[in-house]
Amino acid sequence: MTGGEERHAMPRSPWLGRERLAGLVLLGFGVLTLAAGARLPFFTSGGVGSGLMPRSLSVIVIGLGLLQLWLARANPGPSTGAWSLGRAIPVAAGAILFALTIRGFDIGGFEVPELGLALAAPLTIIVAGMADKDARLGELLIFAVVLSACCIGIFRYALGLSIPVAPWLIGY
Amino acid sequence: MWDMIANLGLGLSVALTLKNVALCFVGCLIGTLVGVLPGVGPVATIAILLPVTLSLDPTGALIMLAGIYYGAQYGGSTTAILVNIPGEATAVVTALDGHAMAKNGQAGLALGLAAIGSFIAGTIATVVIAALGVPMTRMGLLFGPAEYFSLMVMGLVLAVVLSRGSILKAVAMIVVGILLSCIGADMETGRERLTLGLHMLHDGIEFVVLAMGIFGFGEIFKNLADPEARDVVKAKIGRLWPTMRELRENLAPMLRGTALGSILGVLPGNGAILGPFASYAVEKRLSKTPEKFGTGMPAAVAGPESANNAGAQTSFIPLLTLGLPPNAVMALMVGAMMIQGIVPGPQVIERNPELFWGLVASMWIGNLMLVIINLPLIGLWVKLLQVPYRLLFPAIVAFCCIGLFSISNDPAQIVMAVIFGLIGYALWKLDFELAPLALGFVLGRLLEEKLRQALIISDGNPLTFVTSPLSASLLVVAVVALAIAVSPKAQKSREDVFKDA
Numbered sequence: 001m002t003g004g005e006e007r008h009a010m011p012r013s014p015w016l017g018r019e020r021l022a023g024l025v026l027l028g029f030g031v032l033t034l035a036a037g038a039r040l041p042f043f044t045s046g047g048v049g050s051g052l053m054p055r056s057l058s059v060i061v062i063g064l065g066l067l068q069l070w071l072a073r074a075n076p077g078p079s080t081g082a083w084s085l086g087r088a089i090p091v092a093a094g095a096i097l098f099a100l101t102i103r104g105f106d107i108g109g110f111e112v113p114e115l116g117l118a119l120a121a122p123l124t125i126i127v128a129g130m131a132d133k134d135a136r137l138g139e140l141l142i143f144a145v146v147l148s149a150c151c152i153g154i155f156r157y158a159l160g161l162s163i164p165v166a167p168w169l170i171g172y
Numbered sequence: 173m174w175d176m177i178a179n180l181g182l183g184l185s186v187a188l189t190l191k192n193v194a195l196c197f198v199g200c201l202i203g204t205l206v207g208v209l210p211g212v213g214p215v216a217t218i219a220i221l222l223p224v225t226l227s228l229d230p231t232g233a234l235i236m237l238a239g240i241y242y243g244a245q246y247g248g249s250t251t252a253i254l255v256n257i258p259g260e261a262t263a264v265v266t267a268l269d270g271h272a273m274a275k276n277g278q279a280g281l282a283l284g285l286a287a288i289g290s291f292i293a294g295t296i297a298t299v300v301i302a303a304l305g306v307p308m309t310r311m312g313l314l315f316g317p318a319e320y321f322s323l324m325v326m327g328l329v330l331a332v333v334l335s336r337g338s339i340l341k342a343v344a345m346i347v348v349g350i351l352l353s354c355i356g357a358d359m360e361t362g363r364e365r366l367t368l369g370l371h372m373l374h375d376g377i378e379f380v381v382l383a384m385g386i387f388g389f390g391e392i393f394k395n396l397a398d399p400e401a402r403d404v405v406k407a408k409i410g411r412l413w414p415t416m417r418e419l420r421e422n423l424a425p426m427l428r429g430t431a432l433g434s435i436l437g438v439l440p441g442n443g444a445i446l447g448p449f450a451s452y453a454v455e456k457r458l459s460k461t462p463e464k465f466g467t468g469m470p471a472a473v474a475g476p477e478s479a480n481n482a483g484a485q486t487s488f489i490p491l492l493t494l495g496l497p498p499n500a501v502m503a504l505m506v507g508a509m510m511i512q513g514i515v516p517g518p519q520v521i522e523r524n525p526e527l528f529w530g531l532v533a534s535m536w537i538g539n540l541m542l543v544i545i546n547l548p549l550i551g552l553w554v555k556l557l558q559v560p561y562r563l564l565f566p567a568i569v570a571f572c573c574i575g576l577f578s579i580s581n582d583p584a585q586i587v588m589a590v591i592f593g594l595i596g597y598a599l600w601k602l603d604f605e606l607a608p609l610a611l612g613f614v615l616g617r618l619l620e621e622k623l624r625q626a627l628i629i630s631d632g633n634p635l636t637f638v639t640s641p642l643s644a645s646l647l648v649v650a651v652v653a654l655a656i657a658v659s660p661k662a663q664k665s666r667e668d669v670f671k672d673a
Contacts, residue, residue: 025599048623048627064344088396091392125570161224
């Protein structure tokens with residue numbers, strides 16, 4: 001599991017080196033879970049309390065994070081390279097759009113209509129598909145329609161999942 | 173011995189019903205498909221299909237899901253040989269010499285050897301499971317909570333030892349995985365834990381959501397950021413069946429690969445993935461012409477391919493006999509059993525013998541099917557490989573969304589999986605391995621449950637873990653394994669196993 005060649009480049013700042021960042025992430029996560037579980041009891045009269053595992057494991061994660069930082073003190077590791085988040089955003093947006101429209105959603109007074117699989121699926125496919133640098137809208141459009149029809153056929157009718165298809169048209 | 177044959181007979185009678193053969197076929201076909209298509213693996217696929225299995229009976233459901241798993245191992249090697257992209261992590265080694273053979277015009281031979289090796293390995297592994305099933309279950313029945321706890325600790329330590337790269341990072345991932353499994357209502361008191369007040373986290377994180385997030389969405393983020401060059405072999409595929417001579421030459425690598433794969437497959441974590449690497453290293457060391465490895469040695473395909481298939485099958489052993497899933501796929505199998513009301517553990521073989529033996533027998537049938545259906549279908553798989561990734565990933569996104577929604581008809585699960593996808597991508601960027609994270613998460617809840625039970629039984633005395641001889645010896649193995657793994661010498665040989673490939 002290694003990325004492309006660009007990952008061997010030197011980071012701009014030693015704190016952005018892969019190994020140091022890894023240590024910082026562990027440290028941060030450990031502190032977060034320790035804080036979140038701070039009120040959980042270690043022991044109760046009935047035996048182990050609900051806090052024993054979370055709190056002791058958080059301390060271990062913090063310890064590992066510090067150790068990682070110490071190990072990376074001389075060699076902070078290569079740069080993590082370009083993160084290309086621009087590519088991830090359409091994919092994430094497409095999936096979240098599906099979550100919002102499949103059964104409808106109410107965000108503070110603004111109501112997202114219940115579109116069902118018949119519209120939510122093509123919408124997701126098109127939005128997510130735009131993430132590729134070679135994306136072509138026309139091709140995606142046709143693909144989205146065909147694939148959505150297949151999905152409805154397979155998941156709703158052949159496999160019998162109770163997923164809404166087109167409530168605005170056929171009522172389910 | 174006779175018991176085993178009788179048991180396998182029972183299994184065959186279950187697995188050979190029309191419905192179960194059909195389900196096995198469907199599983200193998202879907203498995204090969206996802207194995208062939210890069211960017212979608214068995215974990216995401218099984219996760220998507222989990223809600224679907226509700227409408228099947230437990231045996232049929234498991235037969236189909238198992239088919240997906242070993243089918244994917246098989247399909248993964250097809251891509252590795254023809255396109256130089258290992259469709260699955262276990263096919264990384266196959267890509268080295270397999271693709272080189274394909275470039276030399278021996279694609280057919282490589283595919284044929286992979287198929288035959290896989291079949292031989294599958295057959296032997298089936299017998300291994302059948303033979304170990306009963307004794308392992310008996311052992312499992314002797315285990316109390318303290319022993320189970322120690323066994324899981326040992327398993328997690330072995331997973332660290334077998335993982336690639338930094339040991340510290342692997343340990344950290346396991347601990348983070350266990351921590352994530354603590355989120356949600358406490359199993360005894362119902363008290364909310366680590367939810368940060370988020371409603372979404374109140375019921376805890378479903379493993380399916382985590383798996384689809386890091387192995388489904390995460391893979392897509394990764395592939396989009398770092399596109400792989402696809403290099404489909406243009407040369408002719410050539411004859412598929414090896415000659416008797418070629419078969420004879422490769423029989424030994426196949427058997428050695430099967431042995432290595434079977435043993436490593438039982439171990440938790442990377443076990444099944446390590447098999448092919450170990451086999452490659454062994455074949456290279458035994459070869460008279462080690463310098464030719466990498467240029468298209470048939471033994472370097474036959475051995476690792478047998479190892480990966482054997483490992484895929486023997487990794488069912490801890491699940492079926494002890495109820496402990498050794499990797500992410502097996503954890504999903506636990507999910508599939510639980511929806512059907514079957515609690516995995518040593519009691520399964522007694523209470524549901526038709527399920528246990530039916531599943532074991534279906535593996536052999538499935539392997540036979542893979543050889544028979546797939547070799548003639550190679551042309552179709554090659555065509556599928558030409559589906560461009562720009563169309564493939566939106567389809568995967570749509571499938572994941574449908575699967576995630578169907579778990580509990582809750583759109584919030586999709587959002588959570590997207591977040592895990594982004595986390596998985598970030599962790600990959602920081603060179604963390606995700607397999608230990610998944611394993612820690614999978615075993616986390618069980619680990620805490622057994623810890624609490626053991627301490628209740630012993631009246632809060634933590635010495636209970638060392639006063640039981642069985643538990644103590646498991647912990648000793650864990651400590652020794654960890655000590656060996658961090659020693660500089662072992663660090664080096666650990667790297668060597670992967671470096672050869």
